[in-house]
Amino acid sequence: MSRRPRGATAALWGLGVLTAGVAAVAAGGFGFRGGGPGPGPAARPPATAEVTRQTMLDTDEQSGELGYGARTTLAGRIDGIVTKVPLAGDVVTRGQAVYRVDDTPVVLLYGDITAYRTLAPGVTGPDVRQLEENLTALGYAGFTVDTTYSASTATAVRRWQHDLGLPPTGAVELGRVLFAPGEIRIDAVTMGVNRTTGGGDEILQYTGTGRRVTVLLDVSDQRLARTGVAVGVRLPDGRSVPGRVERVSTVVEQPPGAAAAPRTRIEALVALADPAAANGIDAAVVTVVFTADRRENVLTVPVAALLALAEGGYGIEVVDGAGTHYVRVQTGLFAGGRVEISGDGVREGLTVGMPA
Structure with a gap:
């Protein structure tokens, strides 16, 4: 084709x-x-x-890389000594510790808004609602889920902090939680135990847990990849499984060599309709069949x-x-x-x- x-x-x-x-x-x-x-x-x-x-x-057929999607870096914001880190391949879910500093946890919560400030009584915004939704999902109650960090919210946070072994301050300091869209998979650990952290140094890299196929297209082929369109994915064992373009973005590649000019590419992220079809395949090159018309x-x-x-x-x-x-x-x-x-x-x- x-x-x-x-x-x-x-x-x-x-x-x-x-x-x-x-x-x-x-x-x-x-x-x-x-x-x-x-x-x-x-x-x-x-x-x-x-x-x-x-x-x-x-x-049109294009080669793609089957993996876990884009990697995201987690920077250390809590001052102290790294006392525990996960292993590459570990999966972390809501409420669990991603790593530990001075034997206290940095916790994963779910949400699309990244943590960018301390959350405390009087603070308002959609990130407050995101925190309260997580507290509710973890079984803490007694407050209204809205965009206002109220005294009732602080009381629930103190109970949560007590259960985690944290000082019950009622405020969530910047760096204490990692907000991610869902459960995460540890891709690589870049800082070991006994290292000092807190200045924004990279601790680890993580991905989502769902299998994704990443396809890099020439700009002239961008008509092939439109968000939401169906595609076919041919796995290394010859099986073909349906998929769908989940996201399309523009990336700039820097070829080897100082004199080489940067190259603009179109990156398409494809989700498999049945993620279980890729079980047992950690990473592989696959063929993605796009239907342009x-x-x-x-x-x-x-x-x-x-x-x-x-x-x-x-x-x-x-x-x-x-x-x-x-x-x-x-x-x-x-x-x-x-x-x-x-x-x-x-x-x-x-x-x-x-x-x-």
């Missing part, structure tokens, strides 16, 4: 597959007289094909059946009984060696001439 050109460019490409003999005749031009078909040739064409009705797909229930002929017309445009040679005549057609999508056509008198089942 491969990407095919469209429109005038596609038509010129289609002519490139004509044999030398047919191309020579086409150069002389098949003309129409008085707006209608001209007389057909004396002999039947050496080969024929049928006009068929089908769904056409413009597809789809034409439902259209008439098609082999690309080689197209003929150039002297007055411009394209036609087909229709075989009718013992003779033939030419019919002007409009071209649409080119894919899989066939071309979408339409025009007066063009119908399913017509027999058309093919070059030798």
Whole structure:
């Protein structure tokens, strides 16, 4: 499967597959007289094909990397000595410690808003609601889930801190929690125990736990990757599983060498419809099949059946009984060696001439 050109460019490409003999005749031009078909040739064409009705797909295959998606760095904001770190591959869920400083936990909570300030009574904002939603999910109550850090919120936070072995201050200091969209998988640990932290040094890198395929496309191929579109993913063992483009973004690559110019690429993140299909595959190169265009229930002929017309445009040679005549057609999508056509008198089942 491969990407095919469209429109005038596609038509010129289609002519490139004509044999030398047919191309020579086409150069002389098949003309129409008085707006209608001209007389057909004396002999039947050496080969024929049928006009068929089908769904056409413009597809393209790209290599992708199956893994756990983008890596995120966790910086240490709590002053102290690192006393415990996880192992690469560990999975951390809501309420669990990601790592420990001075034997106190830095805790994972769920949310899309990153922790960027201390949360204490009087503070308002969507990050307050995010914290309160997590406290509720962990079984703490007695407050209203809203955007205001109230005295009742502080009371619930003290109970939570007590259960974690933290000083019950009623305020959540910056760096005490990591907000992530869901459970995380530790990808790499970059700071070991007995190291001093607190100045924003990197502690570890983490990812989500869902399998993702990352595809890097040239900018000219960005039409292939649109958020929400369905794709096919071919795994190393030959199985094909459905997927969907989850996110599309622009990235800049710096090739090796100081003199090399940066290169802009399109990064598509693909989620598998059935994540279990990738069980047992830690990381691998896979093939992603993108469908850039789809034409439902259209008439098609082999690309080689197209003929150039002297007055411009394209036609087909229709075989009718013992003779033939030419019919002007409009071209649409080119894919899989066939071309979408339409025009007066063009119908399913017509027999058309093919070059030798």
